[in-house]
Amino acid sequence: MINRKSAAVALLSMLPLVACSVSDDDDGGGTIFTIVADGDNNDDPMNPQVLGPIEPGRGFRINGAAAFNDGAMGDDEFDSFNVTAVGAQRLRVTLAHGNGFDLDLAFVDSATGRIMPPDNCDAATSPEVCEMTLADAQSINVEAEALEGGGVYTLLIESFAP
16 A cells, blocks of 8 residues: 555655755845756756746756766766856856766757857866856757766856846
8 A cells, every 4th residue: 555645755756846045146146046956858968958048146056966887876977957048148157066076067059059168167176167158148058967977966057247
């Protein structure tokens, strides 16, 4: 016989977690984050998890996991997330992860599949921080690729005025 409480917990665990939080930014304001669970359907760079529109003062926080030939976690080397920039803006992406785990970031034009070079990117240590300025509305995929090991990560996608 199925316990109703166990069935309810199992059902709720399949739903994405969505909540809001606020953090200070370097412009003196605050970014309102929508917290999103890493989806199972975003392991292919051509099939990103759609997060929705982003505009200055808004952002997304994703708690995810990725692995490259990791015996404990399997092989889930790509996580891809799509945002649609609403007008001109500056995007900052911060990727934090543990030691012994190498992840790289990429910005990809979702219409062409072309990798877009960031304005600046500090990827030598965790957290990795990359920024880019968009001159107009555009759909962008933010990709995290596991190159070695596996583990959990936190990905912040923030938008600021250009």
